[in-house]
Amino acid sequence: MSDAFQPSLDFEAVGDAVADGEALVVDIDGYEGPLHVLLALARTQKVDLLKLSITKLAEQYLAFVQEARRRRFSLAADYLVMASWLAYLKSRLLLPRPERKTGDEPPAEEMAAALAFRLAKLEAMRRAVEGLTSRPRLKRDVFTRGDPEALVVIPSTRIEASLYELMQAYVTQRKKEGERRYKPTVPVVYPLDDARERLRGMAPRLTGWTTLDSIAPPVRGEQGPTRASYLASTLSAGLELVKEGALEARQLEHFHDLFLRSRRGFELEAEAEGA
């Protein structure tokens, strides 16, 4: 650390200020510290910071401090330290070149260059801040997926059930329901009484073996009894008449046609034979 520039002096001064309980952050009209003030002043020279006229800068700074003191009661110590150091540097810069060596002190030009470099560094960081803050920032300018799935791809509340399973569940039940509730429309039957009546009337005419199919009445229209019903009732009535002795029935083989004929016919036949 350069004895001449002694930047640590600033910090010691600040440290003293803290110890004395004085305001820590010196923020005069928006400046955070003497270096920031110097940077702002240097910019007014509108040259590369490394080609800065430190003499001019020193004058600008001293004027600034004077103005600040005029308007305020006090300036933080480091502003004043900087002011005195700049006054000293300026005087050295203005002295004729072959100056006497003062201990380890570097030449004034070197000290000036060091200051310019410090300002350039701070300026670089200010540009860095601008560079960073002008970038699109997360959750302000750019946004990541609002509803990421990775950790919630399938949360524990997730139910495994597919639409197919749902359809299946529905159909199974509806089928069951259909079976359960199936009420066949009561078929219109050929009443047994009607069959008996009809057969009794027909019996005398059944002189030869006649098939049940041809005896049963034919199906009439959709609404009436089914063929099966006609057959069943006619058979049933026929069997009754057989029991009464009015008809006789025969079937040559299982599942073959059933034949009926009038018993009277047989009797008549027999009588005729006997006569």
Add this chain to the structure above:
Amino acid sequence: MSDGIEAERMVEALLFAAAGPMSAADLASRLPEGFDVGRALAGLRARYAGRGVELECVAERWRFRTAPDLGYLMTEEREEPRRLSKAALETLAIIAYHQPVTRAEIEAVRGVSLSRGTLDVLLEMNFVRLRGRRRTPGRPVTYGTSDAFLEHFGLASLADLPGASEMKAAGLLDLSIPAGFEVPDPSGRSLDEDPLDPGDEDAPEFAMDFVGEGDG
């Protein structure tokens, strides 16, 4: 850049950053005026079709979703999913197709009384909700499905529930089905339904309905 492309970009960004699915109206309200949300959605859907991420519409709201066939890549975080019991699935199916439907009607279709917990599970999972009250003696509560149900099954609306023809196509229905078999259209609101009474959702007698002794 054309307005169409720009609208697509905006909708894409909004859907991507959104915390949940967004309806076309939600999107329109966030877009500057004069952009056609519907066209942008259609454009995006086409653009993402077949990609690793797809645009899907569920319950009339839109979201990006990883392609279903890539789900296995995300398996590391997958927790064992719960399976619905047969009774729950069947009850859910009846509610879905017959909504609004009362408890008694569900039982009539199933032929058994609802066991304790079946409806609770469905309500808790937020697949089923109370819809209203039937305008019949006793004003029984009617049940229907929720948006979460649609979202889970990937349906845009109730009208998208597979009907009899899809069931036949899936081999679920065959010729043995009685002639009168009809799959109701659940998307229309029933005329004989009243809205829920205030407090219905947490009324004690309602809770009793699920947890009471009488529950078979």
Add this chain to the structure above:
Amino acid sequence: MSDGIEAERMVEALLFAAAGPMSAADLASRLPEGFDVGRALAGLRARYAGRGVELECVAERWRFRTAPDLGYLMTEEREEPRRLSKAALETLAIIAYHQPVTRAEIEAVRGVSLSRGTLDVLLEMNFVRLRGRRRTPGRPVTYGTSDAFLEHFGLASLADLPGASEMKAAGLLDLSIPAGFEVPDPSGRSLDEDPLDPGDEDAPEFAMDFVGEGDG
């Protein structure tokens, strides 16, 4: 479908679904063997360029994010970022460009001592982390930036800090010149840095460094 397209689809799905950025290695470990993650990422980046959602590399990991020019639409998602004071921003910049850097070095660049709270805020926001200790008398703690910093500002790596290369070329990041000024080297790990001692992060004397009376 070709392997290239399929790899893109898979990487796309994983990055869309992920809650945070994923490194190429993370991605590769999730993909079936034999897929080229690097090519898939390059392909996706090109495919999404100029769209409403773009692929970007932050902190050497990959993520999708909305296009910066559409930020104005994200009124609902936007989180008003914690406002950093000018001092905090400058401190952050110094740490970012000079890391690893000690507190004294930060103060030397700014010409003022760090006011209480400046570093705390950056640490609390997880932009700044403790990196190690300088191998100099007193073994001061050194600071650096975290991945969260890179993610927040959308930087792929420290080498992408705006203007860093020019500043470095101009010697502005090299605090060792001239002799009178302490200048740390920003790039990479400093040779004279020790790793933090175990427990340094919560050691009481360290905490004192931030919250103690001596904080200037």
